[in-house]
Amino acid sequence: MSIGVILSAVDISYKFPSGKQVFTDINISTGENEFVSIVGPSGIGKSTILRTLGYLIPPTSGKVFLMGEEVKKPSSRISLIHQSIATFPWMTAIDNVKLALIGKGLSQNEMNDIARNTLETVGLKGAEGLYPKEMSGGMRQRVAIARALAGSPVVLLMDEPFVHLDELTAEGLRQEIYDILFNPLTTLKSVVLVSHNLDEVLELSDRVFVMNGSPAKIVDELIIEMPRPRSSRDSRFSTYLDKIYASLTPTR
C-alpha cells in the first residue's frame, strides 16, 4: 500500500446469501484528511459497500486495508454513522458517547472527560445529561457522531447521515461537519460518505466514486477541486453535478 493511503478496498465483491451478486471488483481508496463519497442509484448496494469497508459485513471476495493492515474484523478504528439515527434511549448523551470508551482501560473520570470534550466538539456542550427523547433529530445525530469520534476512529463511514433531518438542520450540520471531523482534536484521517443527495456530496467531498450497473461497479471517479466553503451557485458545482448525472443515468 502506498504511503498516504488510509483505507483501501481491493477487488471487493459481495453476494447475498440468496446468490444475488450485489457488487463486484470494487477498488476504492481514501487519502489522509480526505472526504470521499460514493454515489449511485437506489438499491445498488451503497450501504452494503460501506459496511464491507468496516467489515460489519465481510466481503465475499477481496480485501480491505486500513493503513496497510488487512481488516479482518469490525473495530472502532473504522466507525459507522447510521442513516437511521441510532442512540440508546435509556442512556443520556454522555452515556451514549461513553459506550465507545468501554474496554479501553480508562477510568470513569477519563471517560467522562473524553465524552464531554467530544460532545463539545460536536456542539452539544450543556446537553450531556439529556436523554435522546429530549433532543431534536439534529442533536441526536450529533450524539451519534460524538460516539463515533470518541472511539478514536481513523476512518468514519457515514451512511446518508442527514437524510432523516429537516433541510434546515441538515444544512447547518453539513456546514459544520467538515470542521468537526477534521478538527485537530480528533484522530480521524478519512471519511467515506454514502448519499443520494448530490448537492450534499459536492458540498463535502474531495473525491466522488460513482457506482452503477448490475452487479454494481465503480463507473467513474471525480476529484472535486473547489475551495471551501462551497456554494451551489459556483459554476464548477453545476459542471461536476452534470458529470455525476451523466455517469449515473445510462446503465440502469
Place this chain on the structure above:
Amino acid sequence: MPMSLLLIIQLAVGATILRVLLIILGSILIGWFLAYASIKSPIFENIYIPVISSLESVPVITFFPVVLVIFVTRIGGAMGSELASDFLILTAVAWNIWIAQYQAFKTVPKELQEVAINHELGFFSKMRRLYMPFSIPKIAANLFPSFADGLFYITVSEVFSIGTKTFSVFGIGSIIPALLASGDIYYMWVAMLTLAIWVALFTFFFRYIARFSVAKYGLDTAAPIRRGGKVNIMHTYQAWNTLTGPMKKLSKHFTSPFRALPTKGSFGRKWMALSSSKKYITIGTFLLVFIMLLAKIGLYVVSVPLSYWRYLVSYTPVIIYGMAFDYVRVVIIAFISLVIAIFVGYYLAVHQRAAVTVFPVIQIVSAFPAPVYFPLVFAATFGYMYAVFPMSSEIYVLLLGFISTFYYVFYSFWMGVQTVPSEFWEIMENHELGFFTRMRRIILPATFPYLIAGLSSTIDSAWGGLMIGEYWPDIIKGKTLEVQVGLMKMLDVFTYQGKIGPAAWASLLFAIVVTIFSLFFTKKLMTMAREKYVIEEGVYAA
C-alpha cells in the same frame, strides 16, 4: 380390543385439541366485539382493560375452586364437568388474545380509519374490512402461547376429584391416567406419541398461519404475500424456516410487553367531550351497578354463618405460611428460567443456524403438556433420586414448575432480542463490546419490557406447575409426590377432601396477594420499561 382402544386414543386426542381450538376460536370472536366496544366507549375501556389485565396476571388455578363450585356442584353431570373443563381452558387462553385484539383495534392507523369513514362503512363492514384483518397478526402471535397454555390445563382439568367423587370429560387428559391405572403401558405410550405428533403438527400450523398473517395483514412488512399454493414438505430447510421466520416477524405483534392501557389523559379528553346529560347517565349507571354489587356481596356475606367465617379465617396464618414457601419456590423457578433464557436466548439470537434447529424443538416440547409425561420422568428417576437426595420431592416440584413455565420468559426474551435494531448490533460490533458489556448496557435494557412480560407469565404459570406437583396422589402406582408445606398443596388437599370453603378462602387470599404483587411490582416495572426502555425510540427516522 386393541383396535378400538387405538381409535379411542385418536378420538380422545382429537377431542382434547378440538376443545382447546374451539375455545380459542370462541375467544377470538368474543374478543373482537369487546375490543370494538372498548375503542368506542371510554367508560367500557377503562373497566375492561384493567379487569382483563388483572385476570391475566392471576394464575388460572385460582379459578379452580370457583369452577368446581359453580359448574360441578350447581350444574352437575356431564354438562357440569364439560363446562368446568371449558371454563378452565378459557381462563388460560382468552386474556392475551383479548388484550392483543384491543391493542390492534387501538392502533389502527388514522388514515385507514378515515378511509372507512369516508366511504361510510357500517359496523360489520368496518369490522370485516378494517378492524378484524388488522388484528390478525397480533392474534396469530398469541395463538401459540394460548394453545400451549390451554393444553397444559386441559390435561389436568379433564379429570378431577372432589371428596370421593371423580369427575371427568372425554379427552387425552382422562385417557392417559386410565391407561396408566390399568397397566396398559404400551397404549399409554401410543397416546402420548399421538398427542406429541398432533402438538408438533399444530406448532407447524400456527407458525405457518403466523407467517401468512404477517405477510398478508401486517403493515410495512418485507415478507412476500402467499397467494395460495401448497407447502412443499420436501424443502426441509424452507420448512424449518417457517418455524423460526414468522416469530421474528411477529415480534412486533407480540402482545404482552406493550399493553396499551388507556391513559388518564385520553379518558379525560373523551369524558370532557361528553354532554352533561350523558355524564349524569354514566355516573348514575356506575353507582347503580356498584350498589347492586355491594348489596349482592353483602347478602352473601350475611348468609354465611359467623361461625363459618371464623372457621375460614382460622386458616389464614397457615395459608400465608404456605404461600411464603411457594413464593420462594416460584422465585427459584423464575430465576433459573431467566438465567437460562438469557444465555440460551442470546446464543440462539446470534447463531441463526442453531436457532433454526433448536427453536422449533423447544417450542414443540413446551407445547406438549408437562403433566402428561412428568409421571414417566418420575417413574424413571425416583428410586435413584430419593436414595441420593432425601429432599427430592422439592427437586421434582421445582423441575415440573420449570418445564411447564420456562418457555414464556425464553420466548419473550428471544422476541425482545429480535427487535433490537440492526443499527444497535452494528454499534456493538463497531465498538467491539464484550459479552457482558453488551448484556448490561444494551441487550438487557433493550429487552427489558419483554423480560418483564415473559417473567410475569413465567411466574403465573409456575403456580400451575406447583399446583400439580405439590400434591400428586398416585403419580405412579402406589406413590404420591408431595411437599411438606405449600399453599398449592393445601389447595389440592382441600379440593381432594371436598373442603370447598377453605379452598375458596385460600384462593381468595392468594388472588389478593397476586393482584397486589401484580399492581405494585409487575405493573411498576412494566411502566418503567414503557417509559425508559423503549427500543423503538432508539432509532430516529423522521
